Structures are given as structure tokens and as C-alpha cells.
Amino acid sequence: MAKKVYDAIVVGSGITGGWAAKELCERGLKTLMIERGRNVEHVKDYTTELKQPYEFRYRLLGDKRRYQRDHFIQNQSDHFTEATEHFFINDRENPYTHPEKKPFLWFRGHQLGGKSLTWGRQSYRMSPVNFEENLKDGHGTDWPIRYEDLDQWYGYVEKFIGVSGERLNNPMGPDGDFLPPMKMNILEQKMSKKIADHYPDRQLSIARMANLTQVHNGRAPCQYRNLCARGCSFGAYFSTQSSTLPAAQKTGNLDVATDSVVTRILYDANTNRVTGVRIIDTNTREEKDYHSRIVMLCASAFESVRLLLNSANERFPHGLANNSGVLGQYVMDHFPSNLVMGDLDGPDVPNYMGGRAAPLYVPRFRNTGNDRQPYQRGYQINGSTTKSNWNRGLHGSDIGVSLKESLKKPKWSIFLLAQCEPLPQAHNRLTINSNVHDEWGVPVLDIDVSYGENAEKMRSEATQTIVEMMTVAGVKNIRTIPIDPVPGTAIHEMGGARMGRDPQSSVLNQWNQAHDIPNLLVTDGAAMASAGNSNPSLTYMALTARACAHIAEEFHAGRI
Amino acid sequence: MKRRKFIQASGLGLLSITSASQVWSALEGVDKTTLASAELLADLDALCDLMIPDTDTLGAKSVGVAPWLIIASEHELEGANSSTLTNFLNVLSPSGSFAEVPQSDQIKRLSEVDAQAFKEYSDSEIATLWRTVKALILTGYYSSKVGASEELRYKLIPGHLLPEVDITQDESANRAWSSDWMAGKL
Numbered sequence: 001m002a003k004k005v006y007d008a009i010v011v012g013s014g015i016t017g018g019w020a021a022k023e024l025c026e027r028g029l030k031t032l033m034i035e036r037g038r039n040v041e042h043v044k045d046y047t048t049e050l051k052q053p054y055e056f057r058y059r060l061l062g063d064k065r066r067y068q069r070d071h072f073i074q075n076q077s078d079h080f081t082e083a084t085e086h087f088f089i090n091d092r093e094n095p096y097t098h099p100e101k102k103p104f105l106w107f108r109g110h111q112l113g114g115k116s117l118t119w120g121r122q123s124y125r126m127s128p129v130n131f132e133e134n135l136k137d138g139h140g141t142d143w144p145i146r147y148e149d150l151d152q153w154y155g156y157v158e159k160f161i162g163v164s165g166e167r168l169n170n171p172m173g174p175d176g177d178f179l180p181p182m183k184m185n186i187l188e189q190k191m192s193k194k195i196a197d198h199y200p201d202r203q204l205s206i207a208r209m210a211n212l213t214q215v216h217n218g219r220a221p222c223q224y225r226n227l228c229a230r231g232c233s234f235g236a237y238f239s240t241q242s243s244t245l246p247a248a249q250k251t252g253n254l255d256v257a258t259d260s261v262v263t264r265i266l267y268d269a270n271t272n273r274v275t276g277v278r279i280i281d282t283n284t285r286e287e288k289d290y291h292s293r294i295v296m297l298c299a300s301a302f303e304s305v306r307l308l309l310n311s312a313n314e315r316f317p318h319g320l321a322n323n324s325g326v327l328g329q330y331v332m333d334h335f336p337s338n339l340v341m342g343d344l345d346g347p348d349v350p351n352y353m354g355g356r357a358a359p360l361y362v363p364r365f366r367n368t369g370n371d372r373q374p375y376q377r378g379y380q381i382n383g384s385t386t387k388s389n390w391n392r393g394l395h396g397s398d399i400g401v402s403l404k405e406s407l408k409k410p411k412w413s414i415f416l417l418a419q420c421e422p423l424p425q426a427h428n429r430l431t432i433n434s435n436v437h438d439e440w441g442v443p444v445l446d447i448d449v450s451y452g453e454n455a456e457k458m459r460s461e462a463t464q465t466i467v468e469m470m471t472v473a474g475v476k477n478i479r480t481i482p483i484d485p486v487p488g489t490a491i492h493e494m495g496g497a498r499m500g501r502d503p504q505s506s507v508l509n510q511w512n513q514a515h516d517i518p519n520l521l522v523t524d525g526a527a528m529a530s531a532g533n534s535n536p537s538l539t540y541m542a543l544t545a546r547a548c549a550h551i552a553e554e555f556h557a558g559r560i
Numbered sequence: 561m562k563r564r565k566f567i568q569a570s571g572l573g574l575l576s577i578t579s580a581s582q583v584w585s586a587l588e589g590v591d592k593t594t595l596a597s598a599e600l601l602a603d604l605d606a607l608c609d610l611m612i613p614d615t616d617t618l619g620a621k622s623v624g625v626a627p628w629l630i631i632a633s634e635h636e637l638e639g640a641n642s643s644t645l646t647n648f649l650n651v652l653s654p655s656g657s658f659a660e661v662p663q664s665d666q667i668k669r670l671s672e673v674d675a676q677a678f679k680e681y682s683d684s685e686i687a688t689l690w691r692t693v694k695a696l697i698l699t700g701y702y703s704s705k706v707g708a709s710e711e712l713r714y715k716l717i718p719g720h721l722l723p724e725v726d727i728t729q730d731e732s733a734n735r736a737w738s739s740d741w742m743a744g745k746l
Binding site for chain 2: 183407
């Protein structure tokens with residue numbers, strides 16, 4: 001029997017894998033999407049979604065003893081709780097290494113939908129400045145595209161997934177095709193006005209979220225539970241399951257293989273083309289080859305790089321498509337300033353109904369226009385006003401009736417912190433550690449990432465600036481909570497197979513194709529040539545949609 | 561010390577086991593709350609009652625927080641371990657069962673410990689233990705059905721967002737929500 005050859009194989013089913021499957025299928029390509037983890041069926045497999053706190057054995061804190069054994073990394077994520085633990089990996093079975101005293105926190109979700117089920121959902125366009133800074137300051141390599149190349153694709157993605165947000169007419173945070181924003185409360189509105197009055201270059205707004213504020217493309221609006229990472233049967237936030245997977249399946253062009261760990265990309269040196277992938281079936285432990293005319297890696301930034309490095313062969317002895325020698329280098333993750341907190345109590349503070357799944361957002365204002373700082377790049381600010389309730393009882397002295405009465409009254413507080421852009425640097429790199437293997441016998445990554453002097457200067461300035469802004473905004477009892485930034489914490493790991501103009505210094509071209517092998521593409525975070533200062537997922541989606549349109553055109557023209 | 565043995569060992573063939581950790585290890589998988597001594601549960605009940613008493617809603621003792629404390633400490637929630645509860649009770653009331661101490665003395669003693677624990681975050685043994693036990697009691701109570709939805713307010717599916725609810729017209733509108741305590745993360 002003749003072997004089946006797909007038009008395209010997509011490795012990974014998360015935010016970019018789902019988009020690749022949708023776009024390729026809708027453009028007529030018979031596509032196989034491969035996911036290493038288990039199947040997660042929309043609605044049916046959101047098993048904790050409607051559970052009450054008291055229905056959890058450990059009241060949402062989880063079994064810490066088991067976590068120390070099986071989830072010692074994942075447990076350090078804010079998104080990891082007893083209600084979401086089944087969407088995170090077992091750390092024992094999925095090891096990686098890092099140099100001593102240079103820790104890296106690698107958060108992963110091995111299931112259909114990947115981290116699209118648990119992501120933070122903040123969705124921003126990178127600014128024109130972000131695409132130009134590598135060239136201007138000399139760090140990293142020049143992006144092979146500019147904002148104008150991605151503008152229409154940002155809009156294309158926003159219209160499909162639904163992004164709620166406020167239009168700000170600010171070039172550092174370009175507006176998109178937004179649904180109505182989630183509402184700020186009166187305290188936030190007052191703070192926003194005070195900040196705008198004092199600082200003409202700064203806008204305190206509501207975050208731009210892939211959460212629906214109205215019915216959109218057949219999906220229901222947000223129910224304001226603020227429990228998104230449990231999965232949402234309403235389909236009110238973007239995930240593979242709620243959005244891209246149904247669209248891909250509707251075409252009849254999609255096959256899905258779950259429980260399949262891709263261990264190697266197959267390559268034909270005679271034609272200089274990839275021909276498919278080799279997988280291990282995690283249920284039977286048997287190996288199997290799938291064949292295709294295009295292979296698109298959407299396995300998450302570091303897993304895609306790991307797969308390329310582990311696919312080294314005689315023609316590419318240092319990693320597939322690595323003629324440049326930079327595969328694995330220039331990896332990045334956003335780092336935070338210190339956390340700044342304060343109180344907003346007063347006689348007229350309101351209460352609220354509903355959990356708003358959107359924090360606050362201040363677009364970048366540093367090192368732009370006439371502003372110059374003693375560091376390079378910049379940061380956006382995020383945070384939230386919250387009504388802390390009973391858990392503040394953990395931090396003070398009181399017992400009995402007075403404690404109970406006191407905790408009945410909510411207390412407004414605010415926290416803000418900066419999300420800072422790292423410089424792309426060659427010494428931040430991924431290599432294969434052949435001495436350590438995962439559950440499937442695949443050599444693991446060694447992750448070597450650290451921040452430098454530029455980061456420390458930015459963190460320090462950002463922290464001081466936030467304190468000043470809070471003071472201007474009328475916040476009381478301002479205090480700074482030191483943060484020792486551990487790379488990986490932002491869960492924005494990216495780079496390692498960067499796009500660039502020069503095949504000698506980059507892995508991917510302007511269409512996310514490998515310079516060295518034109519039918520091999522990488523469209524997840526690995527492609528990023530710089531991190532920008534905003535949450536990156538929307539950019540990954542836009543790059544993926546754009547790359548799919550191009551490769552489908554090449555495919556139909558017979559050039560691939 | 562007889563009074564605070566974790567397990568009613570008689571009849572379980574465990575009399576040769578002397579430490580709590582050995583007992584727990586031997587009983588891996590067994591629901592420990594059914595094995596906890598009546599004396600330990602009485603002491604924990606007393607603590608819960610002092611900490612969050614019955615008012616117009618039931619308090620921590622009445623909603624059964626004490627048995628949950630044993631599960632929580634065994635599984636190391638809030639930094640506890642399987643010895644935390646007994647160690648705390650031993651230093652809180654070295655001369656005997658805390659439950660048998662007159663209530664006025666219980667209040668006095670626990671108030672002293674509580675004040676010390678949060679005064680510049682003392683790192684004395686009793687202060688450290690109390691901060692952990694207090695956190696467990698608070699969690700156990702305010703995540704219970706009564707604590708979450710009667711003492712405070714809880715709505716699993718609000719369905720809409722009202723960013724400003726006027727609290728001047730209705731005092732009950734100012735009661736805290738419990739439902740966002742594990743969700744209010746970025």
C-alpha cells in the first residue's frame with residue numbers, strides 16, 4: 001500500500017498549532033496536526049470548571065506533597081492550582097537542565113490545545129518601534145519584516161479570535177479591531193485621569209484581552225467568573241478548542257493525532273526537503289513515521305528548537321536547518337520590575353459584581369519620543385485593583401468575632417509591575433544535554449538564560465517610576481515587594497530559531513521558512529527576533545496566519 | 561505524651577510505631593481524619609472556635625474545619641507538615657489538653673501568641689507554627705460552603721460585570737466576595 005503523504009504536518013496544537021491547522025485546512029491543504037499529549041474535548045473535559053471551592057479536597061491549594069514530587073516547577077506558576085493542575089505537565093517525566101545558579105522555570109501543558117487552555121489571554125500588537133530596535137541599537141539581528149507587513153494579519157487574527165480592548169491612538173500600543181473593552185471601575189477611572197493629567201505620555205487603560213465582551217463568531221460572551229484556566233464551556237476566551245480547531249475540522253481537511261511525541265524530523269538530502277516526522281505513540285511506545293510535503297513547527301518555542309537540534313543529521317550535524325549556527329541562541333523571556341502595592345480605601349469606594357478577567361495596562365512610554373533612559377528598550381505596565389478579602393487575615397493579628405467581622409468587609413488595593421523587554425543575546429541559549437533523557441528517551445534541553453546589566457537598570461527605573469505614578473494617582477500606603485526575576489516566569493519564552501534577513505545569522509526568512517530548507521517552517525515563539533515589550537501571543541498568531549497564507553500559495557503554485 | 565497521639569493505635573496493630581511520621585507512612589492512602597484521636601480533634605475544635613466563632617453564621621468549629629486541618633497539614637498546605645498541629649498544641653498548652661483549659665485562659669493564651677506572631681513577624685517556634693495553623697484555619701473556613709457563601713458572598717457564574725455597586729444604599733452589598741480568591745491572578 002502506498003504510504004499516505006499529507007500536504008502538511010503541524011507539530012503542536014496550542015495557540016499557533018491551532019492557527020496553522022485552521023489556515024492550512026481552509027486553504028485546501030490536507031493537514032495532520034500532531035499533539036504529544038492527550039485529547040482534551042471542548043466542554044466535556046473541563047472537569048473542574050463548575051466545581052465549588054469546597055468540592056476540592058485541598059480547597060484549591062492542591063496536594064503540596066504530591067506537587068513537590070511531580071510538579072515542582074509547574075507549581076510555581078500563578079496559573080497552576082488544584083483546579084488546573086491537569087493542564088500542566090509532570091515535571092518528573094519531562095526533565096530539563098540548566099547551569100547551576102542559573103535557574104529557568106519552564107511551564108508546559110502537554111494536551112490538545114496546549115497552553116491555549118491556560119494562557120493569560122492579554123493580546124497586544126507589537127509596535128513599529130519594536131520591529132526596528134534591533135537594527136537601531138545593534139542588539140540581535142534585524143527583523144526581516146516591519147509592522148506594516150503584519151498589520152493586516154493582526155487584524156485578521158483579532159477579528160477571528162475576538163479581542164476586547166480600548167482604542168488609545170498610541171503608536172506604542174497600536175489599536176486593533178477591538179470588541180468593547182471590559183469596564184474600569186470608578187477608582188481606576190480616577191487614577192487614569194490623574195495619571196493622564198500629570199503625565200501626557202502615559203495612559204492607564206484596561207488590558208486587551210482575548211475574552212469576548214459580546215457574542216462573537218458563534219461564541220458566548222464572558223460570564224465574569226475569572227476562572228478561565230479551568231477551561232470555558234462558553235467558549236468565551238480564545239483557545240484551540242473554542243476557536244481554531246472547530247474551524248479546521250469544519251473543512252474536512254484535518255486529521256489529528258494525539259498521544260504522539262515527535263522525536264525527529266525526517267529529511268531527504270537529495271532533494272533538500274523535509275519529508276515528515278517520526279513519532280512515538282505514548283500508549284503503545286511504538287514508533288511511526290508520518291509523511292508530508294510541508295512540516296510546520298508549532299510545538300512551543302523551546303520544544304520546536306529542541307526538535308530541530310535533535311534532528312541533526314549528516315548534512316546538518318549541529319541541528320536541522322542550522323547552517324547559520326545560531327539555532328538555539330538568542331532566547332528571551334520578559335522580566336518583571338519589583339511589585340508595587342498600595343491601598344485605595346476611602347469612604348466612597350464601591351463594591352463590584354463579577355470577576356473581571358482583565359487587568360490594567362499602561363503602554364510603553366520609555367525610550368520613545370523624546371524620552372531617553374540609561375538603558376535600552378522599554379516596558380509596559382500591568383496590574384490590577386482588587387478587593388482583597390479573607391486572605392488578608394493571613395497577614396495580621398486578630399482572632400474571634402472582631403476578625404470575622406473585619407474580614408467580611410472588602411478592602412481595595414492595587415498592584416502594578418512592569419513587564420520589561422530583554423535584549424536578544426547570543427549567550428542566552430538552548431543546547432541538547434545528551435546525558436539526560438525524558439520519559440520517551442529523547443535528549444533534553446539545557447537552558448542557559450540570564451539577565452544582564454541593562455535589565456537591572458530597567459527594573460530599578462521601572463519600579464521607581466511606578467511608585468511615582470501611584471503617588472500621583474493618590475494611592476496610599478505604597479510599598480515595594482522585591483522580586484528576584486527567574487527567567488521563564490513570564491511564560492513568554494521565545495527565540496532560538498529567529499527570523500532574519502541574512503541566512504548566515506538567522507534560521508528563518510521573512511515567511512517563517514527555514515533559510516536552509518524551504519518546506520520547513522517554524523511559526524511559534526521560536527521565530528521571534530526580539531521580544532518587544534508586550535505579551536507576545538497575538539504576534540505568534542499573526543505570524544502563523546501570514547506564513548500559512550504564503551506557504552499555501554507556494555504549495556498550490558507547485559513551488560513546494 | 562499520651563494526650564496528643566495522632567492515631568488511636570489500639571486495635572490497628574500499630575503500637576510499636578512511636579512517631580507520627582512513622583504512623584502516617586504506615587497508613588499511606590488511609591483517610592487519616594478517621595484515625596485522629598478524639599483529644600487532638602477536641603483541641604483543634606477549640607482552636608477553630610476561638611479563631612472563627614459562631615455568630616450570625618456558623619463558625620470554623622461548627623462547619624468542621626478541624627478534620628480538614630489534619631488532611632491539609634499531612635499534605636503540606638501552607639508550609640505545614642504532619643507534625644505542625646501537634647507541635648503547635650504542645651507549645652501552646654504544654655501542661656495538657658488545650659480544650660480542657662478554661663475558655664478565658666484559652667483566649668488569653670491564644671491572643672498572646674497571635675500578637676507575638678505578627679509583631680514584626682517573630683520567628684520564634686510558636687509564632688511560626690501559629691502563622692501556619694492560622695492560615696489553614698482561615699482557608700478551611702472561608703473555602704467551606706458556609707464560609708464562602710453565607711459568611712461572605714459567592715457566585716460561581718456571575719454572568720455579568722458590574723464594576724461599581726453602590727454600597728451606600730445597601731450595607732449587605734459591601735460584603736466581600738469569596739469567589740475570586742484563587743482566580744484574581746494575571
